[in-house]
Amino acid sequence: MPWIGVAEAVSEEEAREAMESVGLLLKKVVGTIEVRTERGWIRFRVYEVEGGVEGVAEILAPRVGAPVFESGRHLILGEASARLWDEGAKVVFPDGVSEVVAIFTFDGFLDVRMPTSNVRGLKATMVIGGKIYELPLKLSDLIEVYSMGKRALEKVEKAASVYGLEKVISKEALEELRRRREKRIRVEVDYETGFVLILEGGRIRTAPLRSFFLDLIYEGRVEKAKEIFERAPEQVRRELLEALKEDYEASKAMGLKGRQRAIERAAKELGLAEELGLRGDSSCPSA
Known part of the structure; x- marks a missing residue:
């Protein structure tokens, strides 16, 4: 589902009315994130919407008098066939100035979706055995992955090698595993x-x-x-x-x-x- 992010200063009611006025159906509030722009860090309330979002930020930003971003399939940065690309957000300011910011890196080899350094508040995810897990993995997640077999475990190990152990497996899970192992x-x-x-x-x-x-x-x-x-x-x-x-x-x-x-x-x-x-x-x- 595509996203629309509206500056947190804009009330949810005003944001909803603005999105509905351009034909978007609000599915849910994803949460609040911060995006690094050329004008500094901006805090957005993010909405998952149904409908086409391309070009919507340019309409909404002057209407609500605050920065708005859109993010969807039209903002895949890179060649999807290469199995490694960035997912962008187009941020538009009320004065019409806009910029595209990479907010996720998608690794199609390991099925990892990792937030970039341009965003705060987003969770990394990884698909293992057809299920989406939030990273870092909890102990209960690891136990579940272990039951999937060697291939699933190797996938986690490879992700840890590439992105760092602390980003893939939670500190609490690592400590518990070490404690059990040392016994x-x-x-x-x-x-x-x-x-x-x-x-x-x-x-x-x-x-x-x-x-x-x-x-x-x-x-x-x-x-x-x-x-x-x-x-x-x-x-x-x-x-x-x-x-x-x-x-x-x-x-x-x-x-x-x-x-x-x-x-x-x-x-x-x-x-x-x-x-x-x-x-x-x-x-x-x-x-």
Whole structure:
């Protein structure tokens, strides 16, 4: 459904009358958002409407004496066949000046609809197994996704790699999962062989120390990674640092911003920021 956004200063009654006067049927009030324009941040009350919205903002803005935006299929910015595009909102001011602002980025590969930095108050969404979930995912969402099978879980993992773990899975869900996992898992590190022995429930498995160390960082378990790093012999520390550098460069080259941010945060906590060439704040822009 298309949207019409009317400056919050305009009453709902006046906005409704104005929209009905141009043949739009108001379906529901979506909520209140802020949009960054060339004239600064503007707060809009957003309405989901039925009917054609193209050109409507130009009529409504002078009528209500306040900024109005329209957003619909006519404002897809980019080529839909490329499966990656922005969804725009055309903001019109009462004096007739207008601009198009990208408010969502749609990723057709992962079915993610992510708000851009030009908007506040919109929720990201992701389609998994035919169902739309709000991001970040809650624990109950993750349990539901887990029941869908390996492919659904891999989709969530890929989204976390691209957009960042904190944008895809809620902090509360991550903390609960870690708490449950730590209760069931015991880890023994063999620095001489370079392997980790993992006792999980009644099962035992091994993993290369390098991979295990990086996984801890991507999962946000930096304290555990720090403990392993600080206890390691000097030669092993150098090897882990080299692994971190290699993965950091690979993440930058592949545009995996989530992994890049995770490494940057961990490097600072591990005291390795200088070794990775980090200066000041994170060099990775927000997604």
